[in-house]
Amino acid sequence: MSDHPHFSEHLDFRWNNDDGHFTARAEVQPTLCAPGTEWPRAGVLAMYADNLGGFMCSVGFGTPAPTLDLSVHVFRRPPSRVLHLESRHLRKGRSIAVAETWFTAEGEDEPFAMAVASHMKMGDRAERKFSLGYAEVRRAKPTAILDEPIETRAGITVVAPATVEIAAAPHVINGIGTLHGGVLALLTERAVESAFTDDDPHVVTGLDVRYLSSPRIGPARAVANVLRGDPTDAHCWVEVVDTGDGDRPVVHAFATTRARGAAQGEEAP
Amino acid sequence: MTEPSPHFFSQLGFDFAVLPDDRFVGTAKVQPTLCIPGTVVPRPSMLATYADIAIGFPAANRFGFPAPTLDLSMHVFRTPTAADLSMEAKLVKVGKRVIVGECWFTADGEDDPYAVCVATFFTTAEPLSEEWRTPTADNPMFSPRQDLPEPIADRAGIHTHAPGSVEVQLAPHISNGTTVQGGIVALLAERACESALGDDGRHAVTGIDLRYLSALRAGPARATAEPLRSDDQGSHFWVEITDAGDDDRLIVHGLVTARPL
Numbered sequence: 001m002s003d004h005p006h007f008s009e010h011l012d013f014r015w016n017n018d019d020g021h022f023t024a025r026a027e028v029q030p031t032l033c034a035p036g037t038e039w040p041r042a043g044v045l046a047m048y049a050d051n052l053g054g055f056m057c058s059v060g061f062g063t064p065a066p067t068l069d070l071s072v073h074v075f076r077r078p079p080s081r082v083l084h085l086e087s088r089h090l091r092k093g094r095s096i097a098v099a100e101t102w103f104t105a106e107g108e109d110e111p112f113a114m115a116v117a118s119h120m121k122m123g124d125r126a127e128r129k130f131s132l133g134y135a136e137v138r139r140a141k142p143t144a145i146l147d148e149p150i151e152t153r154a155g156i157t158v159v160a161p162a163t164v165e166i167a168a169a170p171h172v173i174n175g176i177g178t179l180h181g182g183v184l185a186l187l188t189e190r191a192v193e194s195a196f197t198d199d200d201p202h203v204v205t206g207l208d209v210r211y212l213s214s215p216r217i218g219p220a221r222a223v224a225n226v227l228r229g230d231p232t233d234a235h236c237w238v239e240v241v242d243t244g245d246g247d248r249p250v251v252h253a254f255a256t257t258r259a260r261g262a263a264q265g266e267e268a269p
Numbered sequence: 270m271t272e273p274s275p276h277f278f279s280q281l282g283f284d285f286a287v288l289p290d291d292r293f294v295g296t297a298k299v300q301p302t303l304c305i306p307g308t309v310v311p312r313p314s315m316l317a318t319y320a321d322i323a324i325g326f327p328a329a330n331r332f333g334f335p336a337p338t339l340d341l342s343m344h345v346f347r348t349p350t351a352a353d354l355s356m357e358a359k360l361v362k363v364g365k366r367v368i369v370g371e372c373w374f375t376a377d378g379e380d381d382p383y384a385v386c387v388a389t390f391f392t393t394a395e396p397l398s399e400e401w402r403t404p405t406a407d408n409p410m411f412s413p414r415q416d417l418p419e420p421i422a423d424r425a426g427i428h429t430h431a432p433g434s435v436e437v438q439l440a441p442h443i444s445n446g447t448t449v450q451g452g453i454v455a456l457l458a459e460r461a462c463e464s465a466l467g468d469d470g471r472h473a474v475t476g477i478d479l480r481y482l483s484a485l486r487a488g489p490a491r492a493t494a495e496p497l498r499s500d501d502q503g504s505h506f507w508v509e510i511t512d513a514g515d516d517d518r519l520i521v522h523g524l525v526t527a528r529p530l
Contacts, residue, residue, distance in 0.1 A: 071342065091480070114497075208387070227347070252371065254342065254344050
């Protein structure tokens with residue numbers, strides 16, 4: 001059994017709910033950034049957005065609110081690793097809510113990234129009632145230093161170029177016992193990164209993730225296919241399956257990348 | 270009296286079939302007026318229209334309920350060599366309340382797809398009437414095929430309200446029976462971004478990620494594009510579409526990407 005702290009304890013995720021106004025502050029550790037860069041991983045931003053927007057929707061429903069889909073778009077590299085987040089409802093339906101989350105770097109007014117996610121209400125049985133206490137427990141602990149890359153700590157392994165796997169472990173699951181949506185986003189990001197050679201590394205700047213089902217047995221395997229690539233950027237398609245359950249589809253995702261050289265050369269305004 | 274405009278579906282050059290296993294296969298003869306001006310590339314919003322139908326019909330069949338679109342992401346990742354195309358859609362998630370489908374587009378004469386759309390549909394509480402059948406390509410909605418001699422944005426009635434801001438009124442030829450058809454909403458977002466880029470003809474929208482939040486009731490629908498980033502590689506825009514006649518009530522949010530042609 002894993003004795004690692006839950007991955008969320010490395011996120012320095014200081015969230016606040018001010019009468020339904022959900023905000024957060026986080027200092028992103030270097031091990032949460034894309035390799036060799038100061039770009040916070042798109043998968044890590046997905047974790048923040050999935051948590052903050054997910055809490056907000058869960059509070060609204062009064063039940064846990066699994067994520068149906070999540071898009072993250074990073075427009076530019078933030079000049080600071082201290083981030084401020086703000087979520088708001090775009091849609092509050094009876095069974096489906098849509099949350100947007102904007103990311104702004106400390107000292108700036110304009111956002112550098114945003115995420116949009118749809119969340120679905122679970123059945124209203126008593127045992128599925130949502131309590132922010134669950135999230136409070138995680139927040140109550142001081143941020144744990146992560147001394148290795150988040151993908152290593154999560155247990156993601158490269159099994160072949162463009163193919164990566166992860167097994168469900170206590171430190172990477174969500175409140176309903178399956179792989180956390182942000183971890184699955186990180187898995188797709190790693191599959192994309194591993195599709196490129198060390199001579200031509202890419203940074204993922206956009207993820208459009210559709211959660212089709214929960215991996216029940218595992219490991220979850222992500223395979224990336226480069227749809228188009230040129231010296232500056234690329235588009236990729238990623239499929240995640242539950243290899244222990246007849247390769248049942250778990251996630252489909254579309255990813256956008258920038259070549260690391262181009263990404264690193266970008267000047268923040 | 271002026272002849273009413275035919276529904277824009279009849280100008281899509283659409284031929285298709287819904288297969289028993291929920292797959293949808295189709296072809297389209299894409300008129301130049303449905304393409305990005307000066308190119309043979311179908312507008313992403315028109316691809317979104319095909320996909321909305323290609324996923325939406327099987328979704329409604331499966332639910333037995335009308336299936337409004339919850340969100341739609343359109344990604345054009347390569348420049349096709351021909352406007353005419355084939356498409357294949359399938360449902361990748363069939364839940365009790367939501368269905369997710371994807372639709373891949375391949376240009377005539379090519380083997381590999383150049384665009385993909387992923388969309389989510391949800392159920393309504395109103396069962397389909399017993400007479401409802403999945404429309405076929407010879408349905409009056411799509412047939413007979415009509416020529417479109419002017420750009421689709423003009424025919425839809427989209428006009429520029431201010432740089433980066435465009436409007437459209439709900440009209441029968443762009444309606445889905447309740448509100449503005451989702452593909453025309455995508456076109457409105459696309460046009461807002463083109464306007465924000467100065468309608469310079471040197472950039473093209475390549476990605477549209479839309480969330481449909483509510484229906485247009487009063488109108489006009491007004492799309493406003495705000496640039497989030499712009500450089501040699503391309504641009505990101507945040508687009509909000511509101512019901513200008515209903516206190517600017519938000520009806521659609523979107524993230525749109527554009528690249529130099």
